[in-house]
Amino acid sequence: MARIVIVFHSGYGHTAKIAQAVAATSGATLLPIDANGDLPEGGWDTLAAADTIVFGAPTYMGMASWQFKKFADASSKAWFTQAWKDKLFAGFTNSATMNGDKHSTLHYMMTLAMQHSGLWVGTGMMPSNSKAATRDDINFVGSSGGLMTSTPSDASVDEMVPGDLATAAKFGERLAAVTQAVKA
Numbered sequence: 294m295a296r297i298v299i300v301f302h303s304g305y306g307h308t309a310k311i312a313q314a315v316a317a318t319s320g321a322t323l324l325p326i327d328a329n330g331d332l333p334e335g336g337w338d339t340l341a342a343a344d345t346i347v348f349g350a351p352t353y354m355g356m357a358s359w360q361f362k363k364f365a366d367a368s369s370k371a372w373f374t375q376a377w378k379d380k381l382f383a384g385f386t387n388s389a390t391m392n393g394d395k396h397s398t399l400h401y402m403m404t405l406a407m408q409h410s411g412l413w414v415g416t417g418m419m420p421s422n423s424k425a426a427t428r429d430d431i432n433f434v435g436s437s438g439g440l441m442t443s444t445p446s447d448a449s450v451d452e453m454v455p456g457d458l459a460t461a462a463k464f465g466e467r468l469a470a471v472t473q474a475v476k477a
Contacts, residue, residue: 297321297472298339300332301349302360306450307387308351311442314458315385318465319472321347330363340371345381345472346411348402352386355394357401365405372409381475382406383414383468385440385461399439412475416440417467418460429456431463440464 299321303309309325316323322343324336340346350361357365371377384402386395406413420435427433433456434441442457 296343297345297347297468298324298343299347299349300324300326300336300340300364301347301385302326302330302351302358302364303349304351304353304358304360307442307444307448307453308349308385310450310453310458311385311387311440311461312349314461315347315349315440315465315468318462319347319469321345321465321468326360326364328360330360332364337371341376343380344476345383345414345468346377346406347468348382348384348405350386350398350402352388352393352395352398355397357386357398365401368405368409375410378410380409380411381414381468381472382409382411383439383464385442385464387442387444387457389444389446391434391443393443395434395436395441395443396438399436399441403438413438414468414471416460416464417471418463427456428454429459431456431460433457433460 421430
């Protein structure tokens with residue numbers, strides 16, 4: 294069975310909820326990065342055993358949180374030995390505004406995956422960009438390179454946009470299918 298691991302940081306719980314939605318349909322293992330930027334005991338071994346590594350982080354001030362960047366810097370040990378070479382990678386981010394420079398965060402994650410000699414998996418979804426589209430449609434934020442979600446700055450985790458959570462679930466389905474196909 295293919296193993297998908299979601300390694301993520303969540304400052305206020307919104308990114309964690311997206312991670313849970315992706316995991317629910319992909320069968321992924323959640324690997325949270327703590328408030329100090331550290332992985333739990335055995336986290337590096339969990340990543341080493343993964344077929345697919347999914348990065349997740351909020352976008353703060355136009356980039357991934359510092360906790361995620363600390364994890365990324367620490368991954369240089371795996372990079373040096375090319376331990377993650379040819380693994381599949383994907384990513385997601387959440388911020389308060391519709392754009393919020395989320396693409397900068399996803400581009401950072403893509404670059405990190407490429408440095409590890411990995412293969413990037415995009416959303417595989419068309420954007421909801423017609424006049425009839427509503428905020429609850431699949432991929433309303435319109436990202437191809439990775440999952441983007443948007444939660445108003447004054448919204449609780451329970452008030453997240455249902456369409457974004459549904460998009461996260463679809464992304465999880467894609468990750469499971471692509472991982473299974475590549476590892477078959």
